[in-house]
Amino acid sequence: MRGMRNVYVVFRREFAAYFTTPLAYVFLVVFLALAGALTFYIGNFFEREQADLEPFFTFHPWLYLFLIPAISMRLWAEERKTGTAELLLTLPISIPEAVLGKFFAAWAFTAVALALTFPIWISVNVLGRPDNGVIVAGYLGSFVMAGAFLAVGSCMSALTKNQVIAFVLACAACFLFILSGTPLVLGFAQSWLPQVLVDAVASFSFLTHFNAIKKGVIDLRDVVFLASLITLFLFANVVLVDLKKSA
């Protein structure tokens, strides 16, 4: 009970912090503009003449690759830089509570960004008769995937007090998780690895898991994968913050 309250206290502060700086608004505008542009121009939303949001969701992993680290980079690095970490970590709040509070705040912020893409959902409903169940699944999948990117980013942010380094590290780590599902890596792996290992590499890719979800197929394995990835990186995050205490 007390634990949940503490998570909520940290969450509330962090979530409000996004909106007291221009970062939130810059992020929202860039995210919405890019999501729109990619869907209509590169995704050929109109030319396909299909009532679904696949061209919209297809670009999410690539958008997240750069935009999620921008949200997550400040989570711990900024606290280290300004010294407020000392304040936060000497309040009667445990490290897991602080890590969760921050993570949920960032995640809630991406939920706001995703929610603001609602005009495209209205558009597709005006233009045709899409399967809204598939769209809901797509949104949920995208949201959970954003959580996985964020967990990686939050963990990278705990490594350094420099936000730029946190950003680059998070981009690089997320890129690896995306890339492991592309023909570039898989084609190369196939030439000398047994199929089992190739599948293992592919299974680490956000793309592999998200592709199924965005088509409306919610497979438990995909959800479990993303959830365990979030758990793993948040756990690493807790360990890193704790390690800095004894460094």
Place this chain on the structure above:
Amino acid sequence: MIEVQSLTKRFGPIVAVDNVSFTVGRGEVLGFLGPNGAGKSTTMRMIAGFLTPTSGSAKVCGFDVLEQPIEVKARIGYLPEGAPLYADMTPKSFLAFVAAARGYRGDEAKRRIHAAAEETQIFTVFDRPIDTLSKGYKRRVGLAQALLHDPEVLILDEPTDGLDPNQKHEVRSLIREMAPHKTTVISTHLLDEVSAVCTRAIVIAGGRLVIDSTPEALEARSRLHNAISLKLSGLSLADARRDLATVPGVGAVDALETAEAGIALRLYAEGGRPIITEVSRFVHARGWAVEEIHVEQGQLDEVFREITTGQG
């Protein structure tokens, strides 16, 4: 209330705090002295639970910092060095966050925030972003945060750093006022602060505890302790020096910079024993015209220099 046992902290090859032990009881105000980089902040951070000791232990109100960190943190009001604050918040929202984190809600939270803001006099800037506040106000917001839950133990790392003389005076009065009901540790490199608020002084140099004593006892170590400064007129410097040196208890006699009409002298007390009675009787018997006479307390900065650098 605070028990520190052989506390040691290493950062790689550097020993920042080396086997430091002390206890502080309720009602005591412990002054932590030492040159910059001596290990004052590191020690305080370990007690506050921000750093993990390499070895040794610290207990606050009977709770071990490593085993029950949350219990310890709930009982400490801590002002970190430089008073870091969330720059994008206002003092009001910041204190609301701290109150919530300390488990207060509703009216109780409001009451506590109001009381802390009143004590530190930050109402005038309550709704301005902390970013835009002066150094003095930031420090006071930091103090308000530390006092909010009326903690049993107060740990303040350089609480008056960056304040103007009036603000310093206010903060010191505040500390003195609260001290009888709390266990207080403050670090400082302002020696007048030690005499002003502390009941005990600990000197740390090179990570080691070198002195654990009272401010008065520290002053008594000064060569100046109980020395007498004297301004006379109507006689020559050489005569006065020669005669005064014969007074029992007087050690060396130094000439200070000569005043326009008359001479200024400093008489050092042998072994720091009071000599004022003898000297005044002697001067009176000679019928010298005394313009000024006072007893020196001893200067802490001189003692401090001697202790921390090993030379006077």
